[in-house]
Amino acid sequence: MPVEMPHEGYxxxxxxxxxxxxxxxxxxxxxxAKIMIQKPGKNPTDVAxxxxxxLLPILSKILTKHLLKRIYRDTNLQEWISSHHxxxxxxxxxxxxxxHIIDIINKAFEEHKYCSAFFLDISQAFDTVRHQGxxxxxxxxxxxxxxxxxxxxxxxxxxxVSLNNKTLSLLPMLSGVLQESILGPFLYTLYTADLPxxxxxxxxxxxxxxxxxxxxxxxxxxxxxxxxxxxxxxTWT
Numbered sequence: 001m002p003v004e005m006p007h008e009g010y011x012x013x014x015x016x017x018x019x020x021x022x023x024x025x026x027x028x029x030x031x032x033a034k035i036m037i038q039k040p041g042k043n044p045t046d047v048a049x050x051x052x053x054x055l056l057p058i059l060s061k062i063l064t065k066h067l068l069k070r071i072y073r074d075t076n077l078q079e080w081i082s083s084h085h086x087x088x089x090x091x092x093x094x095x096x097x098x099x100h101i102i103d104i105i106n107k108a109f110e111e112h113k114y115c116s117a118f119f120l121d122i123s124q125a126f127d128t129v130r131h132q133g134x135x136x137x138x139x140x141x142x143x144x145x146x147x148x149x150x151x152x153x154x155x156x157x158x159x160x161v162s163l164n165n166k167t168l169s170l171l172p173m174l175s176g177v178l179q180e181s182i183l184g185p186f187l188y189t190l191y192t193a194d195l196p197x198x199x200x201x202x203x204x205x206x207x208x209x210x211x212x213x214x215x216x217x218x219x220x221x222x223x224x225x226x227x228x229x230x231x232x233x234x235t236w237t
Contacts, residue, residue, distance in 0.1 A: 017063060024148035030060040031153070032170065033178060034162040052127065054159070054178040064153075064182040071146060071186070080141050080193050087189065087207035097206050101213070104202055108215040116222035118212045118230060125208035126188055127176040131155070134177070134191050141190055153183070196232040200225040 005013075020026065033054040042049030081089065086097040108115035131154050138150050157173040177184040177191075185207070195210075197203055204211040214225040 013059070013062075016059075017066065020063065021149070024145075024152060026149065026152040028156065030057055030063065031157045032057070033157070033159045033173075034167065035159050036161045036163060038163070051179070053180045054184075055162075056178070056181060061182060067146075067149070068182055068186060071142065074143055074145075081189060082193065082195075082197065082203075082205075084197070084203040085189065085193070085205040087185070087205065089189075094206055097204055101204055101211060104204075104213050104215070111215070113215045113217050114219040114222050115213060115215045116219070116226055117214075118226050120210040120212070120233075122208040122210075126179050126184060129177050129188060129191050130175055134187060137190055137194075138187075141193070150187075194236075196229070196236050198225070198229040198232065201229045203229075 033056050035052045035054050036050050037053045037055075038044060039049050039051055077089070086092040086094070086100075105115050135147075135151055135154065139147050142150075158170040159173050160170050161168045177187045188208070192208075195203070195205070200214060202213040204213065212226060212229055214222045214229075216222045216225070
């Protein structure tokens with residue numbers, strides 16, 4: 001049977017959440033995460049068998065969900081999330097992006113053109129987000145009222161590694177956004193929203209996976225189009 005919180009508990013949480021919003025300060029105990037979970041069926045002696053999923057306090061999850069709802073309410077996402085991005089967006093899914101890609105290929109075949117593509121996967125995408133760069137983009141993109149609270153959310157974060165019922169001491173988290181957190185995907189999308197686009201190619205994005213397509217009657221031109229776009233992305237990264 002589920003246990004319900006007494007009304008006094010609800011009032012206390014409401015007081016805490018309102019104070020956090022008013023002071024624009026994220027409490028330190030809510031910025032501690034346990035990470036490093038072994039992938040099922042993988043070799044425990046191989047470092048690649050572990051994925052740094054963050055286990056956060058329940059109160060932190062509730063608060064981030066509330067904050068994200070407010071951001072969605074106060075922000076026009078269409079102004080900064082490009083139409084090619086299908087990840088972490090309402091009414092968008094992997095199936096729809098797959099249909100989009102298939103449609104690009106089929107149209108090229110129908111028009112008797114060559115369709116060339118390049119598929120990109122950013123290694124350790126969530127883990128390598130620079131906090132300084134992310135804060136700069138938050139300042140450029142979101143309403144000013146969210147800058148300080150998100151700066152507080154990102155700063156002075158700590159994590160501990162938990163494995164085989166043992167937990168190591170806390171260590172500082174100097175970069176990255178938390179995997180499996182509510183705000184993590186949103187912040188990563190914001191961080192990469194200004195990825196260069198080209199009028200010679202079609203960009204398809206889902207989370208940290210990207211596909212670049214181009215069509216032309218000349219296969220040499222399709223290769224040139226892809227190379228030009230890739231050079232722009234290299235400069236951006």
